[in-house]
Amino acid sequence: MAAGGGAGNKTYSFKVVLLGEGCVGKTSLVLRYCENKFNDKHITTLQASFLTKKLNITGKRVNLAIWDTAGQERFHALGPIYYRDSNGAILVYDITDEDSFQKVKNWVKELRKMLGNEICLCIVGNKVDLEKERHVSVEEAEGYAESVGAKHYHTSAKLNKGIEELFLDLCKRMMETAQAEERAKGNGASQSTTSRRGVQIVDDDPQAATAAGGCCSSA
Amino acid sequence: MSQRKERRGIHVDQSELHCNKGCGYYGNAAWQGLCSKCWREEYQRARQKQIQEDWALAEKLQREEEVAYASIQGAQSQPLSQPQAPPQASLAPFSKFEEKKTNEKTRKVTTVKKFFSPSSRTAPKKENQEGKTPSPSISRQSSIETDRVSRDFVDFLKTLHKPGREVHKQSRAFIEIMANKKDLSADELSECVQDFYQNLSDRLMTHFKGSSERVERVMDEVEKYIMTRLYKSVFCPETTDDEEKDLATQNRIRALHWVDIQMLCVPVDEEIPEVSDNVVKAITDVIEMDSKRVPRDKLACITRCSKHIFSAIKITKSEPASADDFLPTLIYIVLKANPPRLQSNIQYITRFCNPSRLMTGEDGYYFTNLCCAVAFIEKLDAQSLNLDPEDFERYMSGQTSPRRPEADGGWPQVDPPTGSAASSPALTQVYQNLDLLSGMGSRQDRVLEGVQSLQRDLITWQESVEREVQEILEKYPLEIRLPAPSAIDSDNVENDRLPPPLTPQVFAG
Numbered sequence: 001m002a003a004g005g006g007a008g009n010k011t012y013s014f015k016v017v018l019l020g021e022g023c024v025g026k027t028s029l030v031l032r033y034c035e036n037k038f039n040d041k042h043i044t045t046l047q048a049s050f051l052t053k054k055l056n057i058t059g060k061r062v063n064l065a066i067w068d069t070a071g072q073e074r075f076h077a078l079g080p081i082y083y084r085d086s087n088g089a090i091l092v093y094d095i096t097d098e099d100s101f102q103k104v105k106n107w108v109k110e111l112r113k114m115l116g117n118e119i120c121l122c123i124v125g126n127k128v129d130l131e132k133e134r135h136v137s138v139e140e141a142e143g144y145a146e147s148v149g150a151k152h153y154h155t156s157a158k159l160n161k162g163i164e165e166l167f168l169d170l171c172k173r174m175m176e177t178a179q180a181e182e183r184a185k186g187n188g189a190s191q192s193t194t195s196r197r198g199v200q201i202v203d204d205d206p207q208a209a210t211a212a213g214g215c216c217s218s219a
Numbered sequence: 220m221s222q223r224k225e226r227r228g229i230h231v232d233q234s235e236l237h238c239n240k241g242c243g244y245y246g247n248a249a250w251q252g253l254c255s256k257c258w259r260e261e262y263q264r265a266r267q268k269q270i271q272e273d274w275a276l277a278e279k280l281q282r283e284e285e286v287a288y289a290s291i292q293g294a295q296s297q298p299l300s301q302p303q304a305p306p307q308a309s310l311a312p313f314s315k316f317e318e319k320k321t322n323e324k325t326r327k328v329t330t331v332k333k334f335f336s337p338s339s340r341t342a343p344k345k346e347n348q349e350g351k352t353p354s355p356s357i358s359r360q361s362s363i364e365t366d367r368v369s370r371d372f373v374d375f376l377k378t379l380h381k382p383g384r385e386v387h388k389q390s391r392a393f394i395e396i397m398a399n400k401k402d403l404s405a406d407e408l409s410e411c412v413q414d415f416y417q418n419l420s421d422r423l424m425t426h427f428k429g430s431s432e433r434v435e436r437v438m439d440e441v442e443k444y445i446m447t448r449l450y451k452s453v454f455c456p457e458t459t460d461d462e463e464k465d466l467a468t469q470n471r472i473r474a475l476h477w478v479d480i481q482m483l484c485v486p487v488d489e490e491i492p493e494v495s496d497n498v499v500k501a502i503t504d505v506i507e508m509d510s511k512r513v514p515r516d517k518l519a520c521i522t523r524c525s526k527h528i529f530s531a532i533k534i535t536k537s538e539p540a541s542a543d544d545f546l547p548t549l550i551y552i553v554l555k556a557n558p559p560r561l562q563s564n565i566q567y568i569t570r571f572c573n574p575s576r577l578m579t580g581e582d583g584y585y586f587t588n589l590c591c592a593v594a595f596i597e598k599l600d601a602q603s604l605n606l607d608p609e610d611f612e613r614y615m616s617g618q619t620s621p622r623r624p625e626a627d628g629g630w631p632q633v634d635p636p637t638g639s640a641a642s643s644p645a646l647t648q649v650y651q652n653l654d655l656l657s658g659m660g661s662r663q664d665r666v667l668e669g670v671q672s673l674q675r676d677l678i679t680w681q682e683s684v685e686r687e688v689q690e691i692l693e694k695y696p697l698e699i700r701l702p703a704p705s706a707i708d709s710d711n712v713e714n715d716r717l718p719p720p721l722t723p724q725v726f727a728g
Contacts, residue, residue: 011431013579018542027541041537047529049542050584065579067587068542072484074603075546078591085578 011061014174017083019107020092021100022071025126028157029092030066033167038158055171062171079107080114087174088120090166091150093141095125096133101141108148118181120173121150122166129156273398281391284369364512365447372444379437382426389419390441394448401452405459409570412445412453416573435575442573443513450512453571455563464562471596472557477614477621482604483547488535489643497534501527502556505589509559514572517564518582525585528552542588550592565590 018026027048028038034051037043045051049068054061069075069082083089091107093100104123111119123145125136138154145152151169155162238246238254250258372390376383393415400411419441423434446453455461480487489495504524511517528548532540540548558564568586569577577583595603601611613619 015579022543027539027543031539043539045539046526046533047541047545048539049545050581052581063579065581065584067584070542070546070591072543072547075591075595077598078546078594081587081591081594 011063012175012178013063013065014087014171014178015065015067015085016088016090016170016174017067017069017086018090018092019069019079019083019104020071021073021094021097021103024071024092024094024097024100025157026068026071026092029090029124029126029155029163030068032157032160033163034066036160038160053167055168057168057171057175060175062175064167064171079110083111083115083119086115086119087177088122088170090122090124090170092124092126093136094127095136095141095154096127096130098135101125101136105144108150112148117149118177120170120177121148122170123150123152124166125152125154127156127158128154128161129158270399270401274395277395277398280366280369281395284373284387284391287370287373368444368447372440375440382423382437386419386423386437386441389415390444394445397449397452403458405453405456405461405566405570408453408456412449412571413574415445416442438573439515442515442571446513446571449571454512454567455560459566461563461566465560468561468593468597469557469559472554474615474617475554475596475599478551478554478599478604479621480551482606482621483551485547485551486536486540486544487531487548487551491534494531494534495644497527497531498552498555501525501531501552505552505556505558508564514568515576515582517568518572518576518586521585521589522582524552525549525588546588546591546595549588550595553589553592553596561593565593 018030020026030051031043031045031048032038034053035043035045051066051068053064053066055064056062067082067086069079089107089111091104093104108121108123111121123141125138125141142152151173153162153166153169155166157163236245238244238257239252240254240257242254242257244254244256246252246254247258251261253261373387376387379386397408397411400408403411416438420434420438423437424431427433455465480489487494487498489498501524504520504527508517508520508524511520525545528545529540532544532548536544553561565586577586601608604611606614610621614621
């Protein structure tokens with residue numbers, strides 16, 4: 001309603017969180033996508049924890065904000081603070097590391113519990129250039145992704161494989177979700193209040209949720 | 220005098236216990252010697268008076284601003300025949316608010332009740348605040364700042380022409396409405412402000428035909444104006460426990476003073492001067508946050524702090540910082556800085572910042588990280604620092620410090636390598652200097668010892684020489700014998716036996 005000038009020139013803004021264990025290559029993935037560089041000494045950005053990308057998908061402008069999260073186990077409980085209000089989540093694991101895939105499963109469970117089905121999930125098996133050392137089977141990973149309503153991708157930040165597709169796909173899905181939401185809202189009367197509520201209510205909750213999560217995880 | 224004292228100790232005059240107003244009920248010292256009923260009346264009256272004063276002040280300010288604005292607008296705007304009217308007129312578009320206000324009346328009652336419940340510690344504090352408000356210096360100081368912001372706001376809106384005037388009216392009206400809502404809980408206040416942002420930006424969207432950048436710019440100014448005005452009443456309001464949380468966090472950070480870079484795995488090498496420069500700047504920025512009034516300015520402080528952290532990491536690791544590096548460093552910075560009123564500031568920003576900025580932008584990301592850092596610090600335990608639980612307990616209780624585990628070692632003997640590895644360069648320097656000093660001390664001791672032994676040696680040598688001389692003197696006493704008469708043959712014992720002709724002749728002489 002705010003756009004006024006028709007749906008054609010509406011700009012979408014999406015927040016995407018990157019989740020995954022410490023050394024699965026989250027940062028490399030996003031640096032490859034936004035800067036097209038890998039382990040490069042000439043990377044000019046000061047940081048790789050918050051990156052933005054502007055896209056134009058089927059004539060619609062999309063602003064993508066990619067939030068990296070700290071992957072260390074001791075920060076696991078802080079997850080809810082990061083992923084609140086995100087439209088999409090990219091869950092990265094290392095195909096040579098079975099544990100990192102288990103972590104992804106935990107994240108999926110948590111995200112579905114906290115955010116329901118409104119969030120678009122992507123499960124990403126990174127480092128396919130190390131196919132020989134694969135420890136997570138393709139069937140298992142893809143089967144699992146399907147069972148939780150997520151899409152599965154294979155990528156390699158080193159070889160720049162599958163990354164563009166991953167983000168493009170995710171953007172399209174998030175746009176669909178946003179459009180569906182808009183349609184649903186269009187039927188209801190109080191759209192602006194609900195959207196704002198959604199923004200506001202989370203202010204205090206996540207911390208409480210974190211505290212609770214902390215208790216459970218530290219036990 | 221002593222008699223009176225005694226009487227007071229044992230027997231209290233009934234009249235002293237009664238309400239000062241003389242209504243016959245017992246009074247309470249906490250209520251300035253009034254009974255609960257009289258105190259409540261008194262208190263309400265004072266409040267009412269203050270509200271009226273606020274109103275008067277607000278009206279006065281508004282009139283001034285209207286005049287200023289009208290003079291700027293020049294001839295085309297009508298002469299100010301309706302400066303009194305705006306409160307009424309501008310309320311019209313805010314019928315929604317009025318509705319809300321009535322809705323909230325029910326809630327308001329509960330807040331007021333809570334306010335007077337005896338266990339609530341807010342009552343005496345409110346009293347304090349009332350005592351403070353009339354203080355001219357405070358109010359004048361704040362009014363200078365708010366006046367400046369008001370002027371800037373008018374100057375900015377001038378560039379917008381007609382919509383600017385409307386924005387001005389609405390903002391003024393909103394501040395007046397908020398002035399009457401001081402009793403609301405923090406969440407309700409936040410909702411009012413957020414509703415206002417939402418309504419205003421929606422209206423601006425239609426004005427500017429969907430140019431979101433312009434809307435954003437106007438909204439930034441509106442936020443600045445409104446929040447500077449409302450800051451005093453909505454920052455760390457007494458209806459919340461923000462202040463308690465502030466203190467708890469502050470104490471917690473103090474208790475964690477011993478946490479060092481290694482424990483948090485911070486990828487920053489403070490030995491590099493440039494890095495430690497950035498660390499210091501980051502600490503300054505996060506402390507500076509408390510001094511800002513506008514949520515956006517506070518966010519800007521956090522962003523600047525974060526940028527310094529990124530620089531520090533980039534210099535140390537020579538690659539862009541990921542979240543894996545950033546969060547531990549931010550935690551470290553927060554621990555080192557112990558920023559004042561941290562929780563209040565976070566709450567204030569979440570409640571009153573323009574939500575679009577907080578949720579998606581870069582500022583929002585850094586703010587989220589700060590929230591994470593605080594959450595982490597609050598429930599940090601031995602496990603999260605990779606420490607033995609027993610060690611953790613001992614460090615927390617201050618029994619030992621991780622930097623010198625051997626408590627009996629004594630400070631001057633600290634091994635420089637371990638000392639420097641575990642601490643900041645300044646501490647390393649201190650340890651080195653201490654080492655140097657203790658080394659010099661022991662050398663001086665040795666010199667002193669040498670001097671003393673030399674002195675002792677000298678004394679004993681003198682004594683021994685004397686003794687020897689004495690001994691020799693004793694052994695060979697000096698006898699002065701008179702020279703015997705010279706007789707050439709006196710030594711010859713057998714002279715007597717010599718035959719007479721050979722008997723030597725003795726001559727006297």
